[in-house]
Amino acid sequence: MTGLDYIAKRVLFALATVFAAVTLNFILFRAIPGDAVQALRCQHCTVQFKNALRQDLGLDKSKWEQYKLYLQGLAHGDLGKSVRSQRPVWDELWPSIKNTIPMVALGYLFSVLFGTIVGVVSAWRRGTIVDKGGLWTGLAFYSMPPQWLGLMIVLFVAGAVGLPTSGIKDPTLGILGDASTWDLIVDRLRHMILPALTIGLVLYGEYALIVRSAMLETLGEDYVLTARAKGLSSWATVWRHGFRNALLPVVTLGALSLGYIIGGFITVEYVFSYPGIGLAIVEAIDQRDFPILQGAFLLLAISVIFFNLIADLLYFRLDPRVRA
C-alpha cells in the first residue's frame, strides 16, 4: 500500500461517514412519534396551516420518496425550510455560524496553546510541583460541566474584569452617535472573550491531560534513551524527540473529542446568550423547529467529519510510517 492509498481511504471514509450522518439524520427525524409539524409550537399554527405545511414539506409522501427528496435537496445545498419562519434553514443558520466560528476559534486557540505548553512542561518535569499543578488544574477544568463553569465566570469573573456576559453587541452602541468600525470590533471582541474563555478552559483541561500522557508515553520509548546517550540535554530531548512524536496521538484524540467540544459550546452559548449556532439549537429545541435542528446537527456532524479528515491528513504529514 502506498501513501496515496492512505489518502484515498481516508477521503472515502469521510464521504461514507457524511452519507451515514445524513441517513441517520433522516431516520432520527422520521422515527419520532407523529411528525415534525405536529409538535410545532407557534401562534399561527392552526390545523389548516399545519396540513398545508405537511404538503409543502412533502410529509404526505412515502418515507422512501421523502428520503429521495431529502437527498436531492441536500445535493443542491438545500437543508429545508424552518417551519417557524418559513425561511430556508441555511439562511436562518448562516448568521449564527458566522458568530460562532470566531468565538470557538478563539477558545480553541487558547486551549491548544496553554494545553500543549502545560502538558509538555508537566511531562518534562514529571513528579515535581509544576507537574502536579498542571495535572490537577487540568483535571479540575476537565471535570467541570462547561455551562456551570460559564455561570461561575459570570458570577465571579465578569464583574471583576468588567466584561459583558450576554449577547454579542452592546445595545447602547450607536445610539448616542455613530460607532466607528474600531468600536464595533472592540465591542464584538469584548462579548466574545468570556464565552471563549469558558470553552478554552474546559478544553485546556482536556488537552493538557492528553498532551501530558502522550508525552509521558513517548518519553518511555527507547529512542529517548538513545537521545540521552547521545548527550542531548533533557530539554533538547523533549523538544526534538518527544514533542513531534507525542503530537501523533494528540492530533487524533484532539479530533475525536470534537463531539464533546461542540456539546460544550451549545450550553456555553446558551449561558452567555451568545447568538451562535448553539443558541440557535437551543431555540429550535424550545420551539420544536425540527428542520432547523436537523440542519444544525447535519452541519455540526459534517464539520466534525471534516476536521477528522484534516487530522488524518495531518497524521499523514507527521508520521512517515503511513507514507511508506
Added chain:
Amino acid sequence: MIEAARANGSAILEVEDLVVHYPIARGIVGTMQRRPKLRVHAVEGVSFALRRGEMLALVGESGCGKTTTAQTVLRLLEPDAGVIRFDGEDISGLPPRKLRSLRRRMQIIYQDPYESLDPRFRVRATVEEPLVIHRLGTKEEREAEVHRALAQAGLDPPDLFLDRYPHQLSGGQRQRVAIAASLVLNPDILVADEPVSMLDVSVRAGVLAILSELRGKGLGILMITHDLSTAARFADRIAVMYLGRIVEEGSAHDVVNNPQHPYTQALLSVVPKRDPRERTTPQILRGETPNPVHIPQGCRFHPRCPIAIPDCKEIDPELRRPSAATSPAHRAACIRV
C-alpha cells in the same frame, strides 16, 4: 525417502509438496490500477517425513517458512496445496470437526514461555486443561495424569509446582509446564517451535534433554530452530530451509559434517564456535534473504550463491543425492553437487 519411511511402516507424519501462500492487500489505488495480486510464498513445495522416536529439526533464517510449515502440518494454517499424512491418513482436507480428535495426538509448544501460560491459571489447571477440553477421565484420573506429565517434564516432585501461578515460576520451569500440558494427552507427535531460544543458556540443555528423552520413548518431534548448534547436538535429522524450500536434508551428522548445499555450508560457517582457538573465517553471504514475494527464477539461492553458474538462473533444482554424500538419505537441491 518417503517411500523408505513408509516401507518400514514407522513414519507418523508425511508431508508432500506442501504449499502455503499469503495474499498481500493491494490497497485502493493498486486495485484501481489493476496491479497484479501479490502473494507471500511462505512455503513452496516442502516434503519430509517424521518417524516415531525421531527428532527432525527444521533449520533456517527468519522468513524461510519453517514456522509456517510447522503450523500448517498441524492444520493451524490452511495449506494451499500438498498432502499431510498423519499416521497414514491424509488430513490436509479434513473438516475442523474431524480434526478435533486428531489434535489430541499432535501437540505444539511455543517459543515464548512468558506468553505460553494463562497468568490466571495455576499449574494444575494449565496441565489439566487438555483433558478437560477432551472430557477425559474422572477428576482423580486426571489428577494422576497431571502428576505423571509434570514428572515426565522434569518438574519433580509435581506437588511442589501444582498450585503455583506462572509468575511464580522461572522461564525454564514455565517451558516445562508447557511441555507437561502437551504430554498429558499422550501425543504421537510434538512440534517444538524454537523451544529454548528465549531461555537462559544455563537451563536450555535441561529442556532439550527432556525432549530428547521423550523421543526415546517413541514420540516424533519436529523441532523448529534457527540455532544450528542445538539442532546438531539434539536432532536426529536436519532439514535446512531457504525461501520456502528444503535445500538440504539428511542425518544431523551428515548435514553438519559434510554439508553439500552452498547455503548450508555458509550457514554452518557463521555459527560461532565455543573454542576461541577455532577461529575460522566465516563465509559471510552478503545482503539479506530476499523477501518471499519475489522469489528469484531458477534456483532461489543463485543471487547470493558463491558457486552459481549461468544454468542456476534457469534450473530450479530438485532434492537429490549429491555425489559426495556418504549416505543415501542425504539429499541436497543444487545442480553443482
Added chain:
Amino acid sequence: MSLLAVTDLHVWFDLPNGRQLHAVRGIDFTVDESERFGLVGESGCGKTTAILALMGLLPPNASVAGEVLLNGENVLSRGEESAAPHRWREIAMVFQGAMNAFNPVRTIGNQIVEPMELHEVAEGKEAMRRARELLEVVGIPGDRVTHYPHEFSGGMRQRAAIAMALACKPDVLLADEPTTALDVMVQAQILELLVSLSNDFGLAVVLVTHDLPVIAQVCERAAVMYAGVVAELGTVDRLFHDPRHPYTRLLFAATPDLYGTDDVASIPGAPPRLDRELTGCPFTPRCDRAFSPCPTITPRLMEVERGHVAACHLNDSAIRKAS
C-alpha cells in the same frame, strides 16, 4: 593507564516496596585501546546495568558507587553532571533491539547528524557528508541518509545504529546484545563489522551478551558475571581452556557446539534474588564443587595467573587447607 578502568562499581535500585535491589555489587575491569572486551552472563546478572552505569544512563531510582575512569577522568564523580559531557564524544553505545533505537519520525541521516552538531564535531552539509560516509563504512549505501527507520531491515538498522555511534569518533563503543534478535548470517555480518572497526580505527569495544561462543570468537578478554559480581575474568582462551570458576566451566558445558561431542548439561537451580543481602558465594546452591566455606565466606577475586582472576575458594589454597 587503561582507556577505561572500572573500579568497585556498585548500582542499587530503590524498589517501590521499600527494598533495595543491589544489581551490580562491586565489579572491576579495564579496557584498552582497540581492545574487544566481553561481558557475559545470564539475564539478571547485572551486565546491562553495569554498562548503562558507564555512561551514567541510570533511572532516577538508581544510586551508584565506585569509580569509572575514562581517559583518566572519573565519569561518575558528580552523577549526571559529570557523566553527560563524555557521552557519545568518548563513549557511545549500540542498544539492544535496534528496532527502537531510532526515532520513527526522523530520517536516519538526521539522527546521525544530531550528535555531531550537538558536540560540534561537524555541522550542516559537512555533517551530512560525514553521515553518508559513516553509512558507507558500515555497509549501507550513503544515499539512504534520507530514509526513515521503518524503511530499513533489522540488520540494516543495527548497522545504522553503529554508524550513529561512530558519529563523534568515540574511544569506546558499548554494544549491548547487538545481535540478539538477528539471524545468524546477519549476526556474522555485524560481528565482522565490530571486529574491523576495532582493528581499523583503534576503537575499544565492550560487547555485552549472553552468548558465550560470540564472545569466544570476537573478544580478546572477557568477564563472566554472576549475580552482580565478576565470577571470572581473563583472556577468552584461558576462560575456555582453563576455567577457574565452576560457573564458567558449567556455562561452557551448557552451550552446545556445532562439532562438540561432550554432553551438554544444564546448570540446576536459578540465580539468587538480588533484593536482599547475600552471604557467601552466590553460586553455592548451583555449584557442583561447593565446600564448607562457600555458603558463609564471600570469595574475593584472586589472581590465578597473570591477567586471569576468579572469585572462587577452590583457587585459595589457604582456605582449601583450612576446611
Added chain:
Amino acid sequence: MTTAIEAVEAAESPVDVRPGLLRSKVLRQPQTIVGLSVIGLFVVLALLSPVLAPNPKEQVGPVFDPPSSAHWLGTDGGGADMVKLLIAGARVSLLVGFCAAVVSAFIGGSIGLASGFFGGKTDTVLMRFTDYVIVIPDVPLMIVAAALFGRSLTNIILIIGVIYWTTTARLIRAQVKSVRERVYVKRARALGAGNSRLVGKHILPQVAPLLIANTVLLVAYAIFAETFITFLGLGDPSLISWGRLIENAFIDDALLNDAWWAIVPPGVCVALVVLACTMVGQSMEESLNPRLSVGHLSPRRFRVRPAPPPREP
C-alpha cells in the same frame, strides 16, 4: 495500513492480568482510594436520600435565602432547601451515570469482544460501523435524540448509553485481539476448545478489569452528558438531578439575585464525582497498561553514594 485511530491504539501493550494484580497495584494508589471514597460517600447519600431528603422540593423558606444555620446552603429559586435538593439530585445523577455507563459498557464490550474474537469479516463490519459512530459528534446527537424522543429518565439513560459505547468497543477489541494471540489461547484453540471456553475461561478474565476501569470512566461521561441534556430543558421535569439544579438556578435568575449558593454546589458535586471517577478509572487503566511507568527522562537524577566497605571474610 494503520489509520490514525489504530495507530493510537497500537501503543497499548496490555499486561497480563494475574491474580492479586488489582489488590497489589490498584488499591495501593492513594488517588484510587481518595476517588473510591468520594464515590462511596455520594453513593451512600444517594441511597439514603429517601430518608435524608424525603420531600426535597418543599418550600421551607424565602426564595434564594442565603445560607444559615437552618439551611446550610440556603434555598433555591423555589425556596427549597439546597442541601436536600443536592442529596436528592445525587440519586438521579448517579442513577443516570451508572445505568448509562453499564448500557454503554455492555454494548461496547459485546461489540469489542465479537469484533476482536472473531476477527475477519465480523471485525471489519463491526469496526467500520464503530468508526462511523465515533466520528458523528456524540453530544449534539444526544441533544437531538433527547429533543425528539422525550424526557423520561429511561429515555435519557438509553440515549446516553446507546451513544457512548464506541471508545469502549475499540479498547476492548484491541485487548481481546492481543489476548487472542497469546500462546495459551492459541494452544487451547489448537486442542479443540470451543468458543465459549476460550472466551469464558481465557479471554474475559483478562479483559474484565479493563472493561471495569473503562466503565468507571464512562460513569463520569454519562453524568456530564446528563447535565448537558437537562440544562437544555430536555430532562425529566418531575425529577431532580444536579444538572437540573444548575438549570433551575440559571432559569430562575440566581445570577441576578447573586445567589451563588444555588449555583456553585451542584456544579461542585458534578465535578467531584467526575474527578473521582476519572481518577479511579485512570489509575486502574494505568496499572493495567503500564506504558507510562518507564520514563527515560526525569527531573530527578540517579544518586552517587560512597562505596560500601569491602566485607572481609
